Amino acid sequence: MNVGANMREANPPEQGRSLVWRLVRSAAMWVVPALLFTALSLILFYRASIYKNFNDPLESTIQALVAKIETGPGGQGSEQGIMLADEPIDPRYQLALSGRYWLIGELQDDDTLSPILSSLSLYGATLSLSPRDAKKIRQHSGDVTRTFSVGPDREPLSLVAQVAIYNDQHLVIVAAADRRPAAQAVRQFSLIALGLLTVLAVGLTIAIYMQVRLGLSPLFALRDRVVDVREGRASAVEGRYPKEIKPLADELNSLIGHNRDVVEYARNHVSNLAHALKTPLAVLVNETDGKKTKLADLVARQAGIMSKQVDHHLRRARAAARGQVIGAKTSVDDTIKSLVRTLGRIYRDKDLDFQLDLQDGLMFRGEKRDLEEMAGNLLDNACKWTKARINVRAEITADNKIRITIDDDGPGMAPDQYENVLKRGTRLDETTPGTGFGLSIANDLAKAYKGSLVLDKSPMGGLRTVLVLPMVRG
């Protein structure tokens, strides 16, 4: 019975993360690391390749030096009897602190390098080796060792060294070059690679977002159709859906149908019960009419109480079933016109003058019988008290609701009575049908629809009743 109420209340407190957000996030969770890994690999690979190219000339220098070493007395560094046939031709080896250096020396036991011969560019300085590098050179005496060092001008160097043996003498031949140009190239490449991959990551995320939106669009459409049903623009969830969510749409439709059936069943049940009880009550009341015996008196009194009980519970049961049919809508114009026609017949001896000012196309978001019950009771009250004229106006309010205003030129009502009249009939002992009882029925119903009923003094002299009700938009 409370399907409608639950649907309304379920939303705000436990709203989950958006489906789109979840899908995009999970995609980003593998796209971003994968791209980062790619970037890192690319940079490392490029760096290795750059330094290899950078070191090749140094190795050539070493080979040239090795080829030109001569032993014997005299010449440069003759102490050790080591000399060069001629020096490498690259002019940078001659220029002081040019960033290109070579050195031939001896590795001491304390891992320091004592130079024998060196390029002019070193300008008397030496090339230093870390103990770790020295150890490495010693261990791989036949191979070329590549490492880093710091130059005489405190510039970072890329350094290549090899051990060569001449006359039992262990010579270390070293060539070094300023590695800043290589580092610069690597830095530039890294920036470009990271930039491009970031663009790719953003592009991929956007593409994924679009794909998710597109993929989920039937779901969004379904949501909109459900809102249509809830707001009374449609009576069932319409449209074609992919096979994954079609069962959901079908289930929703059968749920809406079920809700309608349940409300209808409950209401019919109550109505049938009332009908079944009221005929016997009519028989009892009629049988006792005009009879003055003690028994007749008792039966009449009890029948009266039973009748009130039936009315009271019937009203409560109807109120419980009210406003629960999902997707009901009712034309205000048609309903008021048919009520006015009916009231014209009921009050035909009174010669009523109805002035209708009804905005076109107003749709009440609720059931016809409930609108009839509210407007019917208000109009009936106006007919009862009016001298002749009754004005009915229906319009849209600023906050998109329906406002029905009914004025009569009767005697009206004292303002301190308004509240009392609207509450009448809510207590069992007051459910005697009579004047004003209809107003409280209309009030209860308006509240059930989250609307309102306000009583006021009419400019025409009598009572003004203003009924505000939810509207079907669009």
Place this chain on the structure above:
Amino acid sequence: MRVLIVEDDPDLARQLKDALGDAGYAVDMAPDGEEGHFLGDTEPYDAVVLDLGLPVIDGISVLQKWRADGKTFPVLILTARDQWSEKVAGFDAGADDYLTKPFHTEELLARLRALVRRAAGHTTDTIDIGGLSVDNRSGRAFVDGASIKLTSHEFRLLSYMAMHVGKVISRTELVEHIYDQDFDRDSNTIEVFIGRLRRKIGVKRIETVRGLGYRLVDPETDVVKN
């Protein structure tokens, strides 16, 4: 005045028959929609009391059929359902009045009286014809202020003629409107009733129109008219 009551509850039907009979109506009964529809279709009733919750055919359908067939007799709907949607449906189907159960017999009689006199074009329950006064409310008649004693059949005859004062009414029409369907109808008895009525209210008040029937007149004005 002849009235049809279509009501499926036997106790309520009996009470209504008694109450309406006591009030001077000739009453026919139908326990379901089918029989009710048939009677309304074939007999000339002055009014119908119609329950809505009927077996076989529901009351609204019966009413719609009658109106579609051009039946104009006033119909009072009797129902347990008191919602406006049902009232609107009832009036839209062609009802003239609406009474919800449980009701008091007095209320029903007053509504029925109003329907019958309105259908005949009268605005009050009492019809005055030159010193003759027929009070449909109390079921009594007066001549120059003095109450006259009438049997129920005599009053029914007078009441019907008073409703249609000045109009020529055939014997058949009188038979159809003052006897219920179970009564052994003999149009000769009408002549007997007319004779008795004339003795009680004055011979000149009821004219015999040869070959056509009778008419109730105001003797003072009628002389002038003829």
